[in-house]
Amino acid sequence: xxxxxxxxxxxxxxxxxxxxxxxxxxxxxxxxxxxxxxxxxxxxxxxxxxxxxxxxxxxxxxxxxxxxxxxxxxxxxxxxxxxxxxxxxxxxxxxxxxxxxxxxxxxxxxxxxxxxxxxxxxxxxxxxxxxxxxxxxxxxxxxxxxxxxxxxxxxxxxxxxxxxxxxxxxxxxxxxxxxxxxxxxxxxxxxxxxxxxxxxxxxxxxxxxxxxxxxxxxxxxxxxxxxxxxxxxxxxxxxxxxxxxxxxxxxxxx
Amino acid sequence: xxxxxxxxxxxxxxxxxxxxxxxxxxxxxxxxxxxxxxxxxxxxxxxxxxxxxxxxxxxxxxxxxxxxxxxxxxxxxxxxxxxxxxxxxxxxxxxxxxxxxxxxxxxxxxxxxxxxxxxxxxxxxxxxxxxxxxxxxxxxxxxxxxxxxxxxxxxxxxxxxxxxxxxxxxxxxxxxxxxxxxxxxxxxxxxxxxxxxxxxxxxxxxxxxxxxxxxxxxxxxxxxxxxxxxxxxxxxxxxxxxxxxxxxxxxxxxxxxxxxxxxxxxxxxxxxxxxxxxxxxxxxxxxxxxxxxx
Numbered sequence: 001x002x003x004x005x006x007x008x009x010x011x012x013x014x015x016x017x018x019x020x021x022x023x024x025x026x027x028x029x030x031x032x033x034x035x036x037x038x039x040x041x042x043x044x045x046x047x048x049x050x051x052x053x054x055x056x057x058x059x060x061x062x063x064x065x066x067x068x069x070x071x072x073x074x075x076x077x078x079x080x081x082x083x084x085x086x087x088x089x090x091x092x093x094x095x096x097x098x099x100x101x102x103x104x105x106x107x108x109x110x111x112x113x114x115x116x117x118x119x120x121x122x123x124x125x126x127x128x129x130x131x132x133x134x135x136x137x138x139x140x141x142x143x144x145x146x147x148x149x150x151x152x153x154x155x156x157x158x159x160x161x162x163x164x165x166x167x168x169x170x171x172x173x174x175x176x177x178x179x180x181x182x183x184x185x186x187x188x189x190x191x192x193x194x195x196x197x198x199x200x201x202x203x204x205x206x207x208x209x210x211x212x213x214x215x216x217x218x219x220x221x222x223x224x225x226x227x228x229x230x231x232x233x234x235x236x237x238x239x240x241x242x243x244x245x246x247x248x249x250x251x252x253x254x
Numbered sequence: 255x256x257x258x259x260x261x262x263x264x265x266x267x268x269x270x271x272x273x274x275x276x277x278x279x280x281x282x283x284x285x286x287x288x289x290x291x292x293x294x295x296x297x298x299x300x301x302x303x304x305x306x307x308x309x310x311x312x313x314x315x316x317x318x319x320x321x322x323x324x325x326x327x328x329x330x331x332x333x334x335x336x337x338x339x340x341x342x343x344x345x346x347x348x349x350x351x352x353x354x355x356x357x358x359x360x361x362x363x364x365x366x367x368x369x370x371x372x373x374x375x376x377x378x379x380x381x382x383x384x385x386x387x388x389x390x391x392x393x394x395x396x397x398x399x400x401x402x403x404x405x406x407x408x409x410x411x412x413x414x415x416x417x418x419x420x421x422x423x424x425x426x427x428x429x430x431x432x433x434x435x436x437x438x439x440x441x442x443x444x445x446x447x448x449x450x451x452x453x454x455x456x457x458x459x460x461x462x463x464x465x466x467x468x469x470x471x472x473x474x475x476x477x478x479x480x481x482x483x484x485x486x487x488x489x490x491x492x493x494x495x496x497x498x499x500x501x502x503x504x505x506x507x508x509x510x511x512x513x514x515x516x517x518x519x520x521x522x523x524x525x526x527x528x529x530x531x532x533x534x535x536x537x538x539x540x541x542x543x544x545x546x547x548x
Contacts, residue, residue, distance in 0.1 A: 069435060071431065092440070093437070095435065095436060103432065107431075107432040110429075112424065120433065123418055170437070
């Protein structure tokens with residue numbers, strides 16, 4: 001990865017430049033009954049950057065994304081997308097506001113074909129030019145070959161490509177990805193992360209990624225946020241986190 | 255030979271009605287994982303609306319259209335007002351709610367329309383078509399029954415396959431959470447699904463009533479056969495519901511036409527068929543091996 005990534009991202013630690021903060025999470029607390037899965041989490045995802053939220057199983061990563069997109073309602077705290085408070089906005093409205101959430105377990109609709117999955121992703125936009133679909137198929141030739149197959153016949157990597165392609169058809173400003181590397185071969189993970197980097201660099205997409213696979217995530221991310229037991233432990237540039245051996249051993253498992 | 259053809263055609267005609275009723279159950283099961291025990295009395299309610307219109311001097315066709323439209327409204331209201339609060343809760347809650355609704359609607363019909371037997375007209379004759387000197391036992395009524403069910407099924411297939419709303423409905427049925435994240439207004443799709451299912455259910459009620467008598471509980475027999483047809487087909491498969499209905503209609507027609515004292519054996523035969531199918535294929539004939547995966 002180019003060295004420049006991360007070096008200018010230190011504002012995420014609490015600096016001044018709020019102008020570039022596309023998605024802001026402030027003091028977010030979510031609970032399942034008495035268990036606090038998120039405990040006052042504050043973080044930001046900046047425009048044109050990949051922000052990786054890292055942590056072990058049970059750190060609250062999935063709950064964080066689910067609370068941001070409204071699938072889980074927080075006990076307290078705010079979610080702000082480009083200046084608009086979306087804490088109480090309906091889940092169905094998020095994608096039209098520019099936020100696409102690819103849930104844990106990839107979220108293909110197994111019974112629909114590959115092409116139908118893509119079409120569902122663009123339904124809310126009304127008529128969408130066919131060329132946009134072709135562009136997704138160009139990005140992922142492997143799913144283009146299988147466009148008329150039911151999605152349950154796809155491999156794990158193909159499913160991940162399908163859901164990312166489907167999310168892109170929503171023309172999001174920010175993409176929320178839940179464990180995209182889960183269960184995938186390292187080669188496929190590298191391919192998918194490489195593509196994300198490319199989309200972020202060339203098209204100004206922003207990504208908020210939660211990952212257990214910290215090494216892969218930090219290799220592609222600009223900013224890393226380490227979550228432990230529902231609390232933010234540290235926020236820093238990906239390269240700094242990568243270099244901090246004690247932190248890696250303590251929280252990231254490598 | 256004529257007798258065999260006659261029994262077969264009767265079976266197909268009845269089977270189509272079972273298919274329609276089973277399809278209504280399957281549409282709701284697929285989208286909300288609820289078995290709608292109130293389907294029969296909802297259909298009875300709309301049939302009584304049609305009957306009231308006919309008795310007031312309207313034509314059969316006006317009554318048919320109004321009844322189907324009121325079926326849609328009834329289905330949509332039931333989903334939004336009564337089912338929505340129990341959706342996603344324990345399965346038994348929804349079962350109890352639809353059972354309660356079944357009783358409540360049936361009682362309401364008796365209060366509003368009376369509980370006596372009333373004859374329901376049929377738009378076509380029940381005499382066989384005469385071609386030259388011979389009569390084939392295909393009556394205009396059975397052509398109407400088979401044709402109208404096929405037409406409704408074709409419209410549903412077209413809706414689900416070729417329209418944006420149909421795609422949104424399928425996405426909502428298969429994976430509510432993913433559909434919501436993709437911006438599909440899932441609640442509206444479920445309401446629409448219940449409305450359409452109630453239209454199909456109402457059609458089966460109107461068709462079974464044609465040329466015979468109706469009373470508040472006249473759908474009870476059809477409910478049993480419709481459930482058996484849906485379960486034979488696999489409860490999750492629209493094609494299965496249609497095939498299940500036809501299999502059941504034919505089998506029951508042969509039993510009642512050929513077995514000694516056959517008409518007394520019809521109900522028990524339906525249950526025997528159900529048990530045999532479930533022993534051989536516990537998931538129903540058209541259950542697919544694909545588990546639901548998000």
